Amino acid sequence: MGERALEVDRLVKFFPLGRRRTVKAVNGVSFHIDRGEALALVGESGSGKTTVGRCILRLIEPTEGRITFLGDDVTAMTQEQFRPWRRRIQLVFQEPYDSLNPRMRIGRILDEPLMLADRSTPGGRRARVLELLDMVGLGAAFLTLYPHQLSGGEQQRVGIARAIATNPDLVVLDEPTSALDVSVRAEILDLLTDLQQRLGFAYLFISHDLTAVRRVCQRVAIMYLGKIVETGPTDEIFARPLHPYSRALLSSVLYPDPVDQRSRFLLAGEIPSPIDVPAGCHLHPRCPWAIDDCARDYPPLEELLPGRRVACFLARRQNGIAEPRADARSGVPHE
Amino acid sequence: MTIPTAHFWRFARTQPGFLFGLVVVMVTVFLALLGPWIAPYRPEEALPGQAVLPPNVDHWMGTDISGMDIFSRVIAAPRIDLTIALISTVVAFVGGVVLGVVSGFFAGARGLWALVSNAIMRGADIFQAFPLFIFALALVGFRGPSIQNVIVALAFLNVPFFLRVTRGAVLHVRERPFVDAARCVGGSGLRIAFVHVMPNALTPALANLSPTIGFSILLTSALSFVGAGVPIPTPEWGSMIAIGAPNMMTGQWWTALFPGLALGVTILGYALVGDGLRDYLDPTHRQ
Numbered sequence: 098m099g100e101r102a103l104e105v106d107r108l109v110k111f112f113p114l115g116r117r118r119t120v121k122a123v124n125g126v127s128f129h130i131d132r133g134e135a136l137a138l139v140g141e142s143g144s145g146k147t148t149v150g151r152c153i154l155r156l157i158e159p160t161e162g163r164i165t166f167l168g169d170d171v172t173a174m175t176q177e178q179f180r181p182w183r184r185r186i187q188l189v190f191q192e193p194y195d196s197l198n199p200r201m202r203i204g205r206i207l208d209e210p211l212m213l214a215d216r217s218t219p220g221g222r223r224a225r226v227l228e229l230l231d232m233v234g235l236g237a238a239f240l241t242l243y244p245h246q247l248s249g250g251e252q253q254r255v256g257i258a259r260a261i262a263t264n265p266d267l268v269v270l271d272e273p274t275s276a277l278d279v280s281v282r283a284e285i286l287d288l289l290t291d292l293q294q295r296l297g298f299a300y301l302f303i304s305h306d307l308t309a310v311r312r313v314c315q316r317v318a319i320m321y322l323g324k325i326v327e328t329g330p331t332d333e334i335f336a337r338p339l340h341p342y343s344r345a346l347l348s349s350v351l352y353p354d355p356v357d358q359r360s361r362f363l364l365a366g367e368i369p370s371p372i373d374v375p376a377g378c379h380l381h382p383r384c385p386w387a388i389d390d391c392a393r394d395y396p397p398l399e400e401l402l403p404g405r406r407v408a409c410f411l412a413r414r415q416n417g418i419a420e421p422r423a424d425a426r427s428g429v430p431h432e
Numbered sequence: 433m434t435i436p437t438a439h440f441w442r443f444a445r446t447q448p449g450f451l452f453g454l455v456v457v458m459v460t461v462f463l464a465l466l467g468p469w470i471a472p473y474r475p476e477e478a479l480p481g482q483a484v485l486p487p488n489v490d491h492w493m494g495t496d497i498s499g500m501d502i503f504s505r506v507i508a509a510p511r512i513d514l515t516i517a518l519i520s521t522v523v524a525f526v527g528g529v530v531l532g533v534v535s536g537f538f539a540g541a542r543g544l545w546a547l548v549s550n551a552i553m554r555g556a557d558i559f560q561a562f563p564l565f566i567f568a569l570a571l572v573g574f575r576g577p578s579i580q581n582v583i584v585a586l587a588f589l590n591v592p593f594f595l596r597v598t599r600g601a602v603l604h605v606r607e608r609p610f611v612d613a614a615r616c617v618g619g620s621g622l623r624i625a626f627v628h629v630m631p632n633a634l635t636p637a638l639a640n641l642s643p644t645i646g647f648s649i650l651l652t653s654a655l656s657f658v659g660a661g662v663p664i665p666t667p668e669w670g671s672m673i674a675i676g677a678p679n680m681m682t683g684q685w686w687t688a689l690f691p692g693l694a695l696g697v698t699i700l701g702y703a704l705v706g707d708g709l710r711d712y713l714d715p716t717h718r719q
Contacts, residue, residue: 154616156612156615156616176621177620180618180620181618183615183616183617183618184617184618187616187617188612188613188616190609190612190613191609192609195608195609195610196609196610196612196613197610197613198610198613198614198628198631198632199610199632200631200632209614209617209619210617210618213617213618213619214618256613259613259617260616262617263617
């Protein structure tokens with residue numbers, strides 16, 4: 098275990114909605130990322146994963162909690178105090194085209210972070226811009242083009258080049274491939290993996306695309322309704338998910354081989370709105386294995402197996418194995 | 433901001449109203465540059481013994497009560513009217529866009545800039561709640577009728593308008609992801625507002641430049657008509673209408689009709705150019 102790049106402690110973000118109601122987008126999320134490590138934050142739409150990323154980047158202000166970056170608490174900083182830190186924490190956006198200013202040429206888009214970071218000479222910055230273009234597989238010909246003249250994959254490469262321009266310690270990838278064609282996705286994922294291995298930054302990979310996560314990340318944290326329900330090494334979670342929600346999520350992955358029909362595990366209904374979060378374990382109304390405890394309290398996130406933390410009463414009672422028992426309240430999972 | 437010429441003309445050819453407006457704009461600009469020199473008579477010269485002549489071979493639009501040639505005055509007037517309208521509109525555009533970017537970008541923020549944003553909007557509210565014509569009258573009444581005072585009054589009048597259309601566009605543009613991206617690379621608030629947001633929020637203000645010029649010509653004339661604008665012998669459509677109005681009632685229709693027509697056609701032309709430009713600048717209107 099190396100030095101911590103990022104530590105998030107009990108992060109909370111509520112969005113007020115009218116006078117009395119609030120959207121509990123993120124409700125007590127804690128995790129850490131070591132230097133050079135890639136952590137995936139996985140969940141459905143509405144799970145709060147993007148909100149976590151935006152809080153870390155201070156694009157929105159967290160309601161509560163602490164964010165420590167390379168040992169320094171950055172939570173209490175004002176926007177202006179945080180500004181010098183920004184070059185060390187960067188973001189790659191979900192929408193490649195929308196994240197580039199339509200009225201700026203690629204050369205200027207890539208020059209801006211350099212200019213704001215170190216104010217070296219324009220000539221020196223230009224060499225760095227060319228180097229960046231080369232690193233993401235684009236050539237000098239792109240310098241004078243406008244974003245709309247590029248393909249989606251090329252636009253995302255520019256977005257990545259901009260994010261790594263200042264040699265950040267942490268790059269937050271907010272669904273970097275979900276807006277791209279399937280054929281381009283793999284290239285971008287390979288590029289991201291390659292860059293990380295060469296340059297050693299830490300990734301927070303926010304995604305609902307489990308196959309993408311598996312290619313890039315060493316560890317996974319799975320979110321449901323603003324809370325992390327399970328974390329652990331990618332291989333182990335994919336091989337044996339402990340939380341019922343993780344299991345359902347993984348079982349929803351489509352495998353390309355039609356013969357490989359792994360047993361399907363489905364939850365009842367759909368993800369509730371983060372405005373009316375169920376009491377107790379947020380999953381219990383949908384969980385086929387819910388026991389009485391689940392409706393009363395929220396299960397603590399505990400290390401049940403080495404390196405694996407799970408928030409589930411049933412898994413805890415049975416030493417990490419969430420399987421139905423004779424006293425399970427409701428029937429068999431939906432096949 | 434580049435306008436690709438070939439594309440522009442292909443667009444303009446399909447819009448007869450826009451083309452008509454362009455012709456009007458070009459004619460007024462031409463007259464503003466050369467009008468007083470190509471006029472057959474000196475526009476401020478009262479010809480002795482030739483008062484209130486109906487249109488004839490020597491005086492195509494007749495003469496007014498002091499014996500000044502109306503045709504010469506009608507084509508000399510854009511020099512004053514257009515200059516006033518152009519200067520006041522450009523000043524209002526610059527002021528309105530800058531204030532609109534600041535008030536829109538920092539709307540709903542915290543701290544000093546939020547106060548500035550609110551102050552700007554409340555200022556604009558107060559300004560617009562005040563009857564604008566009365567304001568112009570008061571200013572001119574206070575400082576005396578002169579071209580400079582008309583320009584100042586009109587510039588003030590049009591600032592809140594450019595402010596509001598720009599603010600509206602900014603409120604929309606600031607939510608786009610490239611603005612977050614600019615913040616992530618470490619740009620300050622003001623830098624993001626003016627380098628990233630403003631260039632993407634100019635379209636409504638630009639499209640309204642031309643109609644505002646037309647409207648300013650109308651207001652200049654209106655101020656002159658009530659005697660609070662351009663002082664009298666200067667050729668100006670509004671004051672010409674004012675001079676000619678008493679004659680209209682006694683049947684000498686030409687005294688006020690021709691300046692009135694010139695004014696109406698000009699305002700229509702500038703409005704049509706504005707409509708056409710809005711369609712041209714808005715990609716969603718394009719086919």
